[in-house]
Amino acid sequence: MRNAPAKKGTELAPDDPAWDLEADYLSIACVNAAMMLSPDIIVFGGGIMHQKQLLPKIRAKFAEHNNGYVATPDLDDYIVRIGLNDEAGVMGGFFLAADALK
Numbered sequence: 001m002r003n004a005p006a007k008k009g010t011e012l013a014p015d016d017p018a019w020d021l022e023a024d025y026l027s028i029a030c031v032n033a034a035m036m037l038s039p040d041i042i043v044f045g046g047g048i049m050h051q052k053q054l055l056p057k058i059r060a061k062f063a064e065h066n067n068g069y070v071a072t073p074d075l076d077d078y079i080v081r082i083g084l085n086d087e088a089g090v091m092g093g094f095f096l097a098a099d100a101l102k
Helices: 017-037 054-066 085-100
Strands: 042-044 079-081
Touching: 017 042, 017 054, 054 079
Parallel strands: 042 079
Antiparallel strands: none
C-alpha cells in the first residue's frame, strides 16, 4: 500500500482530519508543559497558527488530556495565539535595538 502524497497545511481543508491529529499532538505538548513548568500562559505562533480552526481544537484536546489534573486559567486566556502575528521576530528585534540605545 502506498502512502498518500504529502500536502502542505495550506493545501488542507479546514475540516480535514489531519487538523484533529495536529491539535492532539500540540495539546499533548501543552499538557506536558503545564505539568512540568506551570507556565502562566502558552503562546503559539508561526505559520501553523494561520489555521483559525486549530486553536479551539488544541484547547478542547488539552482539556480532555489534562482532565482537571493541573489547575489552569480559562483556556481561552491560557492557550493563545501570538499577538504580533508574523511580525513577532522583526518587532522583537526592533524592541531589543531600542533598549540598547537607551
